[in-house]
Amino acid sequence: MTPRPVLSPAGWAIFLAAGLVLLVGVPALNLALQPGDALHLPNYLVPLLGKYVCFALLALSLDLVWGYAGILSLGHGAFFALGGYAIGMHMMREIGARGVYGNPVLPDFMVFLNWTELPWYWWGSSSFLFALVMVVAVPGLLALAFGWLAFRSRITGVYLSIITQAMTFALMLAFFRNDMGFGGNNGLTDFKDILGFDLQAPSTRLGLYCLSVVALGLAFLLCRFIVSSRLGRLLLAIRDQENRVRFIGWSPTSAKLLVWVVSAMLAGVAGALYVPQVGIINPGEFAPANSIEVAIWVAFGGRGTLAGAILGAFAVNVVKTYFTAAMPELWLFILGGLFVVVTLLLPKGLLGLLSHVGGLRGMIPGAQRAAPIPASEAEATRG
Amino acid sequence: MVLFRLIAIALALAGLHAGAARADAFDEALTGVRGGYAQVTRGAEALAATGDPRAVDVLNALSEGRLYTAPDDGPIGIGTEQGGDIRLVDPRDGSELGVFGSRDVERIRVNNRVRGAVTAAMGRLQLSSPDPGQRRAAVDGIVREPSPEAAEQLRAAIEREQDTGVRGAMTFALAQIELQTGDREQKLAAIETMKASTDPQARAALGAVSAATAEGAPGADAELHEAAEDAIASVDRTREWLNLLLNIYQGISLGSILLLAALGLAITFGVMGVINMAHGEMIMLGAYTAFVVQQVFRAYAPGAMELYLLAAVPAAFLVSGAAGIAIEQSVIRFLYKRPLETLLATWGISLMLQQAVRLIFGATNQQVANPSWMSGGIEILGGVFLTYNRLIIIVFCLIVLAVIALVLRFSTFGLQMRAVVQNRDMARTMGINTARVDALTFGLGSGVAGMAGAALSQIGNVSPNLGTQYIVDSFLVVVFGGVGQLAGTLTGAMGLGIVNKLLEPYAGAVLGKVLVLVGIILFIQFRPRGLFVLKGRAAEA
Numbered sequence: 001m002t003p004r005p006v007l008s009p010a011g012w013a014i015f016l017a018a019g020l021v022l023l024v025g026v027p028a029l030n031l032a033l034q035p036g037d038a039l040h041l042p043n044y045l046v047p048l049l050g051k052y053v054c055f056a057l058l059a060l061s062l063d064l065v066w067g068y069a070g071i072l073s074l075g076h077g078a079f080f081a082l083g084g085y086a087i088g089m090h091m092m093r094e095i096g097a098r099g100v101y102g103n104p105v106l107p108d109f110m111v112f113l114n115w116t117e118l119p120w121y122w123w124g125s126s127s128f129l130f131a132l133v134m135v136v137a138v139p140g141l142l143a144l145a146f147g148w149l150a151f152r153s154r155i156t157g158v159y160l161s162i163i164t165q166a167m168t169f170a171l172m173l174a175f176f177r178n179d180m181g182f183g184g185n186n187g188l189t190d191f192k193d194i195l196g197f198d199l200q201a202p203s204t205r206l207g208l209y210c211l212s213v214v215a216l217g218l219a220f221l222l223c224r225f226i227v228s229s230r231l232g233r234l235l236l237a238i239r240d241q242e243n244r245v246r247f248i249g250w251s252p253t254s255a256k257l258l259v260w261v262v263s264a265m266l267a268g269v270a271g272a273l274y275v276p277q278v279g280i281i282n283p284g285e286f287a288p289a290n291s292i293e294v295a296i297w298v299a300f301g302g303r304g305t306l307a308g309a310i311l312g313a314f315a316v317n318v319v320k321t322y323f324t325a326a327m328p329e330l331w332l333f334i335l336g337g338l339f340v341v342v343t344l345l346l347p348k349g350l351l352g353l354l355s356h357v358g359g360l361r362g363m364i365p366g367a368q369r370a371a372p373i374p375a376s377e378a379e380a381t382r383g
Numbered sequence: 384m385v386l387f388r389l390i391a392i393a394l395a396l397a398g399l400h401a402g403a404a405r406a407d408a409f410d411e412a413l414t415g416v417r418g419g420y421a422q423v424t425r426g427a428e429a430l431a432a433t434g435d436p437r438a439v440d441v442l443n444a445l446s447e448g449r450l451y452t453a454p455d456d457g458p459i460g461i462g463t464e465q466g467g468d469i470r471l472v473d474p475r476d477g478s479e480l481g482v483f484g485s486r487d488v489e490r491i492r493v494n495n496r497v498r499g500a501v502t503a504a505m506g507r508l509q510l511s512s513p514d515p516g517q518r519r520a521a522v523d524g525i526v527r528e529p530s531p532e533a534a535e536q537l538r539a540a541i542e543r544e545q546d547t548g549v550r551g552a553m554t555f556a557l558a559q560i561e562l563q564t565g566d567r568e569q570k571l572a573a574i575e576t577m578k579a580s581t582d583p584q585a586r587a588a589l590g591a592v593s594a595a596t597a598e599g600a601p602g603a604d605a606e607l608h609e610a611a612e613d614a615i616a617s618v619d620r621t622r623e624w625l626n627l628l629l630n631i632y633q634g635i636s637l638g639s640i641l642l643l644a645a646l647g648l649a650i651t652f653g654v655m656g657v658i659n660m661a662h663g664e665m666i667m668l669g670a671y672t673a674f675v676v677q678q679v680f681r682a683y684a685p686g687a688m689e690l691y692l693l694a695a696v697p698a699a700f701l702v703s704g705a706a707g708i709a710i711e712q713s714v715i716r717f718l719y720k721r722p723l724e725t726l727l728a729t730w731g732i733s734l735m736l737q738q739a740v741r742l743i744f745g746a747t748n749q750q751v752a753n754p755s756w757m758s759g760g761i762e763i764l765g766g767v768f769l770t771y772n773r774l775i776i777i778v779f780c781l782i783v784l785a786v787i788a789l790v791l792r793f794s795t796f797g798l799q800m801r802a803v804v805q806n807r808d809m810a811r812t813m814g815i816n817t818a819r820v821d822a823l824t825f826g827l828g829s830g831v832a833g834m835a836g837a838a839l840s841q842i843g844n845v846s847p848n849l850g851t852q853y854i855v856d857s858f859l860v861v862v863f864g865g866v867g868q869l870a871g872t873l874t875g876a877m878g879l880g881i882v883n884k885l886l887e888p889y890a891g892a893v894l895g896k897v898l899v900l901v902g903i904i905l906f907i908q909f910r911p912r913g914l915f916v917l918k919g920r921a922a923e924a
Binding site: 072146149150152153154155157158159161162163165166167169170173174176177288289292295296299329332333335336337338339340342343344347 | 658660714717718721722723724725726727728730731732733734735737738739741742851855858859862893894896897900901903904905907908909911
């Protein structure tokens with residue numbers, strides 16, 4: 001088995017072109033053109049685009065485990081939120097004495113609850129580097145513990161989906177409690193700056209946006225590297241026939257565990273980039289509905305293609321932004337309808353449709369391996 | 384017949400005779416209520432001791448200062464002011480004694496001490512009231528002014544008391560009084576009586592005794608102290624058991640709600656293997672059907688409002704069942720081989736259903752009223768209160784469970800359903816219309832969810848989000864209990880409900896729930912297919 005290239009030449013071309021548009025084109029439209037210009041990108045759109053990029057990274061992380069290892073996680077929002085809380089804790093500490101109560105050490109909500117000292121798990125949150133480590137470590141460790149228990153017991157298919165949902169639901173309830181020390185209902189907010197850069201300044205926002213794009217690009221290459229390696233071939237085999245893989249002598253548990261943890265870390269990074277751009281993180285991010293929505297981004301774009309997940313996240317969220325502002329009552333019908341239409345009529349998603357229509361099959365990275373629906377999932381529950 | 388009549392006449396005569404004797408005692412006691420304070424007090428107590436109902440009026444008048452002696456040391460009468468004069472009425476037979484100038488009659492004067500004695504005497508008098516409620520109230524009054532006389536009266540009252548509830552209250556009150564005023568033997572006996580009580584007052588009273596008889600205290604008494612401490616421990620143990628029982632009952636109540644919510648899912652997910660994320664919305668549709676039926680009854684048949692729920696339950700079954708069949712026919716039947724896709728599609732349906740209901744009925748909560756036969760409750764033991772709506776839901780849920788089990792076991796449809804589940808291809812070969820069975824099975828599961836919604840509307844608010852509160856729990860119940868077995872669903876629901884309620888006192892409601900969720904996640908590691916597993920040979924199953 002010879003290792004495959006990470007991307008085909010055409011794939012590299014598209015990757016670089018997309019990167020150029022997002023990383024050079026957007027800042028240029030924002031900075032170089034004057035506000036009166038027709039093509040000028042207003043400042044308020046920059047964090048919005050940054051948000052989409054973070055969602056795309058989250059969708060990418062889900063596609064890695066769902067599209068390639070057959071693990072439909074309905075709890076990826078939990079890893080995303082944990083990454084967000086990790087960076088949010090640091091930003092809370094950076095407010096320092098500028099808070100409403102002016103306490104140099106304790107965040108406002110702790111003063112409000114009459115706490116006198118920081119809980120132990122806030123230790124180290126004043127250090128930016130420590131926070132960066134926690135952004136990947138916390139989701140990674142949770143995923144490691146959860147995945148080790150689940151995969152070792154051969155929990156697959158819908159059972160796994162349901163307990164991932166239970167996991168994020170439990171975390172949501174826990175974070176809603178004031179006693180948890182994470183701001184309860186209100187979460188963490190009122191951030192002032194990060195590493196000394198004012199979060200309200202357009203330049204900081206543009207910087208965060210660019211950082212998100214770079215993170216997305218690197219994560220995409222990492223995922224491509226994983227799925228085109230021998231491990232990726234193994235994952236596909238596990239997705240389609242886990243028992244046969246086990247009978248041949250491979251260990252599905254460790255392979256699944258590896259991508260599961262990588263995926264959770266990527267979701268954590270997405271959350272950490274998301275929170276400074278929207279300025280708040282609260283327990284609502286743990287809601288099971290959020291995690292399920294991520295699955296529809298992936299399914300809409302084209303599951304098992306990586307690029308499709310990114311495309312789907314952008315497409316669905318642009319539509320969402322438009323409709324929640326213009327016709328809020330209609331949005332849930334559209335989102336719900338999307339779930340039904342995509343699963344019934346577009347099993348390969350937008351990317352599958354594009355490659356079908358335009359004969360672009362060879363050009364879209366990974367699309368040539370957009371896999372048929374695995375039989376094992378169906379067998380698992382129909383028994 | 385003649386014999387009966389003779390007996391009746393004899394009894395009547397005996398009654399008359401007893402009444403006459405009592406009247407004499409009353410007359411005699413009444414004349415004693417005069418003179419100095421001490422004399423009046425004695426008179427009042429003697430009057431109360433007669434147990435005559437008329438004494439109540441006299442004692443009331445006495446403590447309010449409306450009892451007078453007629454001129455020239457005449458009979459005693461109850462007076463009312465009448466334009467500066469006093470009109471006297473004879474308390475013995477209600478006849479008028481005449482209207483006198485306020486200076487001719489002599490008011491029987493009372494001070495606070497007399498008034499206190501009169502109140503206590505009244506309490507004892509009411510102990511023989513024919514109304515059990517009044518007797519119970521009298522007991523409560525007596526406890527507040529403990530005295531050896533009161534204890535004596537109580538003992539007599541306990542002798543003749545017929546009502547077990549009131550007698551229990553009297554015995555308890557007597558023990559309380561004896562603890563304070565009795566001799567040592569009585570105190571020991573009282574402590575023994577209190578041991579069995581669950582009343583919070585018992586613990587307080589025993590604590591007082593224990594403190595008063597502790598070493599170093601003025602009334603130090605090792606034996607009494609030990610007995611009191613012993614009794615306190617016993618009372619605490621009893622209360623702990625009672626709390627445990629109460630928690631278990633609440634757990635069963637929560638479990639029955641979970642069971643109702645999960646039963647439909649046990650059919651669609653457990654039997655058919657369809658992950659219906661719109662299951663919560665089937666519950667929600669049932670609750671809104673109950674709301675609509677209520678409004679219809681209110682508008683067209685206000686007289687039959689009490690019975691609207693009886694119409695709402697089948698209506699909810701039909702509405703949700705029809706919605707379920709529509710969903711199965713339009714979406715789910717195309718996805719039978721793709722369970723994860725079913726999950727996403729049904730989630731989409733649930734979003735649309737929620738939004739549709741929100742547009743039609745508004746986003747705010749709708750009130751669904753309890754019929755009067757469902758409100759209220761019964762009290763068992765001290766402070767343990769069971770509400771009717773919870774009791775009725777427990778019973779309702781058991782009935783639904785039994786009906787489903789019977790349908791699956793004995794009806795033709797149930798037989799076909801089980802055949803399709805066990806071997807779809809073979810069932811089709813045998814001539815079973817599997818597509819039709821699928822649709823009906825899904826309709827049955829959805830209909831049961833609808834009935835659950837009608838029941839849930841009785842204990843909570845009805846809102847478009849109603850279903851989302853139950854969806855995660857329902858799935859966990861089914862997964863925890865084991866797929867494809869009603870017994871598993873029952874065990875899962877009751878187990879989760881009870882564990883949840885037992886954890887609550889220690890961990891709080893939210894943390895308790897979190898612990899239960901974590902517990903389930905861990906549990907599934909060891910029993911990936913739940914508590915009750917269908918035995919099979921397939922590697923995937």
